[in-house]
Amino acid sequence: MNPFDDTAGPDFGPADQPGPPPLTMEERAGVLDDLAELEVFRTLLEPTGIKGIVVDCPDCEEEHHVDWALMQANLRQLLEEGQTGRHEPPFDPDPDDYVSWDYASGYADGVAAMAEREEPGGSGRGGRHARED
Secondary structure, eight states: OOTTOTTSOOOOSSOOOOOOOOOOHHHHHHHHHHHHHHHHHHHHHGGGTOOEEEEEETTTTEEEEEEHHHHHHHHHHHHHHSSOOOOOOOSSOOGGGEEOHHHHHHHHHHHHHHHHHHSTTOOOOOOOOSOOO
């Protein structure tokens, strides 16, 4: 290789590692469902003082406290890039300000069930949340 041949361009070493494979249609649908649920959770819980979701991390075996906006950004990044980046956790979070996804889902189900009971002509059945696992 001629060191004065500028047509070859600089050599920066091996190419970057390829990114993760794109999400399947089923995975994308699940993330979109999660985004929709997250918005419901935030709408219902933020006015009560809840700041976000607590997530158990399998990598470090610790709980991560993720505020509403960051959780939404993580899910959107997952949709766009197939993975989420690492983010700085909040400084000294109060665990009482965060709830698990399951708690938020149950809370939303309870609110939906109460609203259904209060509707004229409501069936009185329990509420059904968007996700039926």
